[in-house]
Amino acid sequence: MRINLLPSEIRERQRQRRRTVAAGVVGLLVVAAVGGFFFLQQVRLSSVEDELEQQQAVNAQLQQDINELQRFADLEAELLATRGLLDELLQNQVLWSGVLRDISLVIPGTAWLTALQGTVTAEPVATEGALPETPEGEAGLVGQITFTGNAFDHRTVALWLARLEDVSGFVNPWLSSSQKTEIGTTEVVEFGSSVDLSEDAITPPGGQR
Secondary structure (H helix, E strand, O other): OOOOOOOHHHHHHHHHHHHHHHHHHHHHHHHHHHHHHHHHHHHHHHHHHHHHHHHHHHHHHHHHHHHHHHHHHHHHHHHHHHHHHHHHHHOOOEOHHHHHHHHHHHOOOOEEEEEEEEEEOOOOOOHHHOOOOOOOOOOOEEEEEEEEEEEOOHHHHHHHHHHHHOOOOEEEEEEEEEEEEEEOOEEEEEEEEEEEEEHHHEOOOOOOO
16 A cells, blocks of 8 residues: 655646646657658659659750741641642643643654644633533534644654544644655655644643643
8 A cells, every 4th residue: 555645736746747748748749740741741842843844844845846847847738738729720721741741752753843833722611520612613622733843754744643643632633734845955744733632631630631
């Protein structure tokens, strides 16, 4: 059996002191916990800020690359627009550069042209694929080309007419004249011919015949 001989006032002060110490320890623990949590949050915030700066640098570089590539996209769009305009302008027209190329491919090596004249006698119409009649009333013809040239013999002139008929868009080859003449001391055949242009000579959509 224990007997406490201390006065009750002293015992009460001791209990209060113990409570105060315990409260202080608890308070210190709480402050330490809050401080630790705050420190961890600061570290995490600093890490997030670093990651954000790195991502912003990457985004800035990507945006710079996009800006540099955008001019190529603009050039491509301009090229496509120009090509579309060119195709629209050439569509349903007689492309004379193609006509001259075809003529150069079929003319015999022993013949040469001294004059060439091409005319379009009907305005091409794109609707429903129909073409108006020429002034002479023959449907499907859109123009005519007349030739003047020389050859070494009449057989070459006949070959010239036969080859004209093989060209797409050329129809009704016609020999208007063919007679012998002399150029200097060389005897040649001077000829005149013509060919009609059918609707196949018209440039289709896409700008090439």
